[in-house]
Amino acid sequence: MAVICLGWLGLSAVAQDAPAPQEKAMVEQLQQEMKQSAQRIDALQKELDAKQPGAGFQQQLDTERQHLQALQKELDIVAAAPAKSNLAVGEGPETTAKTKSGFIPADIYNDGFFVSTKDKSYSLYINGLFQVRFTGFKPHSGIESLGESSKGTANFDVFLGRLAISGSVVRPSLKYFLQLQGSTAGNSNTISMLDWFASDTFSKYLTVQVGRAWTPYTYEYYDNPGNYLFADLSTAEYAFVLPRAIGVQAYGHAGKLSYAGMVSNNIPALDAGGQENVDTKLAYLGHVQYDVLAPYGYVETDPSGSAKQQLTLWGSVAYNPVENSSGFENLTAGDTTKNATATAAYRYKLFTLQTTGYFRKTHPGSGAPSNNSWGYGEQAGFYLVPKKFEFAQRISGVNWGAEDYGAGSAVAVGSSLPVENTWYVGPGFPYHRIGEDSAGLNYYLHGHNAKVQMSYSYLHGNTFTGRTFAASRVWIQTQIMF
Secondary structure, eight states: OHHHHHHHHHHHHHHHTOOSHHHHHHHHHHHHHHHHHHHHHHHHHHHHHTTOOOTTHHHHHHHHHHHHHHHHHHHHHHHHSOOOOOEEOSSSSOOGGGOSSOOOHHHHBSSSEEEEETTSSSEEEEEEEEEEEEEEEEEOTTGGGGTOOOOOEEEEEEEEEEEEEEEEESEEEEEEEEEEEEEOTTTOOEEEEEEEEEEEEEETTEEEEEEEEEOSSOHHHHSOGGGOSSSSOOHHHHHHOOOEEEEEEEEEEETTEEEEEEEESOOOOTTOOOOSOSSSOOEEEEEEEEESSBOOOSOSOOTTOEEEEEEEEEEEEEEEEOOSOBTTTTBOTTOEEEEEEEEEEEEEETEEEEEEEEEEEEEOTTSOOOEEEEEEEEEEEEEEETTTEEEEEEEEEEEOSSOSSBTBSOOOSSTTOOOOSOOSSSOSSOOSEEEEEEEEEEEEEETBTEEEEEEEEEEEEEOTTSOEEEEEEEEEEEEEEO
């Protein structure tokens, strides 16, 4: 009987540690069977004590003992089962145990698919961006004499395919981020490590980050490309952006003021290769932004609009040693540059306006005199149908201070003239100025998560000798983002 009582107490203890409904039901069933078995053994024991054993008494007693042993084994299995994890799914109350036919969206998605412990010390988020783009491009007649074919092209690209994994480890403030990218633009089909960094936040005033990441230089490039007003960057943004680099960043905010600083390897242009330095020169970057009114945020257009007026001012300066030549940025390896940019961004209700200026002083590695280059960008959007249809316009331009690298030397006129399927900045021959005039229409199926963007651009400019050139471009892009 003592063994039975101990088993009963052990079963009660296990029942207190079994919070899941399935485990509770199992324990209750074992508890009932144990009680019935104990009653039968007790009756048999009384018969034995009275010395009036019935027929088959010994067989009954053996059977009940075997049954009791089987119950004890099941009880041991329940007791040895691992404890429930503290894993919390979703932002609200834990619902996993009650789910009968799958998760509700809030359980697994919050600006990305995720899983996290309750205290956020360990978490993992998965985000994706998929853009398929059609480009129709046609240089205007007369460009052949400058060294490029006027043959038009029509081309589909998987322009961006990105998968990002981020989260926290050990404590909520210690974060990691990695991002892979694939693209067929430029006639490629490879996957690369786009970003890989870790950061630790000590307070709202200071976060330190190390690794490869986008820089806090220009506002437009700092945004997620899935949140753009147009399908791609402006002409001037391609010409002056300092996109990504490997190094150390420190940033924070105090009230309406945000700030950042960065020390890194040289910062290559978007069309330049290379990641590492080949000398002792490092790049330095400083950034500030101030929310004059409500924060503009890191979206170029917001399908939900804004009931409050939003106005943010953005400014950055940078020093960059150039390790790899670039046609986009009109630079040659060995040059050094001093850079500055400023953006004013305003939003109210269904209207968005963004203006940006760019300046760069280039010190040629060849020893030639330094020269100044500048650019500009202005874009605006207005929702014709709230959250659905948006009209967009953009003007942008670049003025190079000298014919440095351009995009290469002019090609002799002939049947082998190069054919381009778009101009991100300008043509494939050296030029002085280029301008972009664009109009677009955006259709939002579900905000930026699912949208279609269409635009027409008239691209025009001139060379250092006064020769003019022009081209027309059409973009149609579909996007899925999560």
